[in-house]
Amino acid sequence: MTLADLIAQARTALDTAITTRTQEQDALIALRSDPELTEEAVAARVTTRDAADAEVTRRQTALDELLAEEARDAEIAALSARTTPAANRAPAYDQVHRVGNEERTYRPDEDRRGAMFERDVAAAFMGDYEAQSRLSRHMSEERTLRGDQLQRAVGTSAFSGLVVPQYLTDLYAPAAQANRPFADAIRNHPLPAQGMVVNISRITTGSSVDNQTNEHDAVSETNMDDTLLSIPVQTAGGQQTLSRQSVERGAGVESIVLDDLFRRYSTNLDSKLLNQATTGLSAVATAVAYTDASPTAAELYPKVIEGLSGVEAALLDQASGENLAVMHSRRWYWMQNAMGATWPMINQPGIVGQALGANYAEAYGRGVRGLLPNSTPVIVDNNVATNLGAGTNEDEIYLVDRNECHLWEDPGAPMYIRAEQPKATTLGIQLVVYGYFAYTHARYPQARKVSGTGLVTPTFTGV
Template identity: 60%
Template sequence: MNLVQLIAQLRGQMATKLEQRNGIATQLTELRAADTVDEAKVEELRAQKAGLDAELDQMQARVKELDEEKARDDAADRLSREVNPGAQKPAYDKVARVGAEERTYRKDKDPKGVSFARDVASAFLGDYGAQARLARHSVEEEVERGLAVQGAQERAVGTGAFTGLVVPQYLVDMFAPMATTGRPFADACEHHDLPPTGMTVNLGRGTTGTSVDDQASENAAVSETDYDDTLLQINVRTAAGQQTVSRQGVDRGLQVEDTIIRDLVKRYHAKVDSNLLNLASTGLTNVATAVTYTDASPTVEELYPKIPEGLSGVEAALLDMASGENIAVMHSRRWYWMQNAMTTKWPVISQPNIVEKTLGANYAERYGSGVRGVLPNGTPVIVDNNIATNLGAGTNEDEIYLGDKNEFHLWEDPDAPLLIRAEQTKAASLGVLLVVYGYYAFTHQRYAHARKIAGTGLVTPTFTGV
């Protein structure tokens, strides 16, 4: 067992001992408050508590000793890297796994995170058992998911009164397929880990290339153009939401905290996705080049040619930097309108895996589950209801976005996409504050390639029968 595992194991054992000790302290208080005090039982419990206190003191001293040893090893490692940059990290820097002890919060026993949510709220009302369970969970997360989680927790602490808690990973995974508007486009983007520090992501972007030309004559100067680039700075954004929970809701409500936290998580993901599409200046609608479709009586047969037109612009912008993984992103009302259409015309050129005499294919997937279908030219469709439907002069238009999915870039925190902070900030009114937040950054502008189909041809669709 390496140092990190040993320290984590000791801290987990301390959390368990502390929970036992606090339970005994509660029993003692209840016994002493009784009309008839059972002195023998009191002495027995006092002895047990004293024994646990002695064990906790020994374990605390042992953890301090191991922390100091680890700090010395870290210092030696840093010095070694200065002298020898190729030196390997100590073995305890590798991610460890907890397999011997049962996790505090488990998907099979608490699939919706009710126990975790209740402990978050209750811990800040003075519930020592909840505090001990959260402490043990933090140790488990640090060991299970690596030292980076410890760094995320440290960065989460803004003041001494605020404690950063890492949400159990299975709850984060559970919230990925969102109800409401969710994050279909965000999930389709090219994902990157957000850097651990800083409030900007910086990318170099070439603006002037070199040149090659035929030499005019022997010994004549050959073509020369200096390569140049510029810095693309992308702001790190913070999405956050809060809710004050009443003490009555915590004490007597049924799944109150779970419902609130789940809704906050949903709103967080939906906001990130909406900003990717609609944010002023940098959202996809504001950086994509328009392909106009104007028609007082729009039809799918007339709309479809605009899609290859837009994709031709995407390819012309990317050239050999294109991945070939183009996508179309549209509102659900537009996708169903296209499915509703009837036709007697088909593309002249057939496409792989597209049935002859159909305008594309519907995969019959539910909302937010990825690719919903494919267009006649083979372009996958992402349906996203964060696309605005109040655009245009009549405030009744939506848009269709086209681009290379690998050039829609999204950076998110790799350690804990969501943190929950709780503090009893409104004690006088018996309130507990819950906050969900996360950091992210995005850009669609590494190459100015995206296209959008927009215009009066994309007004509120009319569904007609045969």
């Protein structure tokens, strides 16, 4: 086994140790959110996490020692090359790169466009050790076959017809989208197979119960009545017409366009859930005003609690307790920037009193981003409008019971159509993406929103 093999094994062992440590840390965070948390359970999980930490340190030390040994070997080899006369140098058999009947690393007959080489260049940049090894072997083969050409002092400008630009299509940068964080967090239902309206019966007049005044008197009676909640099924769609040449002669053009259409479909749906006139969350939520010319996170938080109180008061025994706070990323980071010297009188499950909340450090769109001081999960969604209010620079914070925000979608949505005939005479291909959905936040009028001049564009001053 060579030193390079030992280094590769050490890197694999370090990656495994890092993965194990990450899993232990995630398990510790999940445990701390358990309402029945005990100190013994936390201590046991911390011990396991610390053991994983120690294993990462041990594996890193072993790898560093091997890399230092490799660097020293390279220094010795370079010193030997400078001090040994050329006529007397006789490299060992296994230190010479030979090209005979062995296959080249990258063969033109198997990879005419050089896609394998391009992928390895991109993967090596991202830290793929196997890709780096293949590229190193390829350069050794090139030095053996064309060493004299590689060392000539001629710039690439002398070979404009041979040194061609490369396009790393695997690393294309898609257009960034807000996507659908809120839609993924609320209560989802399969859309019925037929109809363009979804109807729900709401009991708006309930029965009554009261004490009987006298024996044999009639007991209390109130006739129940309902009101029909009719929810329209909406259709969302988008299209793109491509030339046949771009599809047949391009690299991944069709899949890139479809990916963009799918993500824009998701962004549109999520934005409608929040911002659509009359039925969107902003339109149906009851406002909790926060008016302040010099807003602070400490002053905002009581308004959030007021809104959550209103959610529970509206739902009473229908409250699930699975509340959500939905806000723009600028508001989430502004709340994180605040520093405080006071702690809440009542601590919450999974929250250390001095911390006043928790950040899970999740990436955008990956679910719950953290917890407010009262343990309410936070969904960060950049479909939340930031041009509200008289100054068109305010955003809003939405407080809801997630089980009372309903979304109906086709299981396979969005669908797409690939049509060639309509544009056949111009060699065009039409790609159409569409889907049906329905939603309501009004089965119970429970949603609240914190809004007002206290939610203008934030300044990050630590308050």
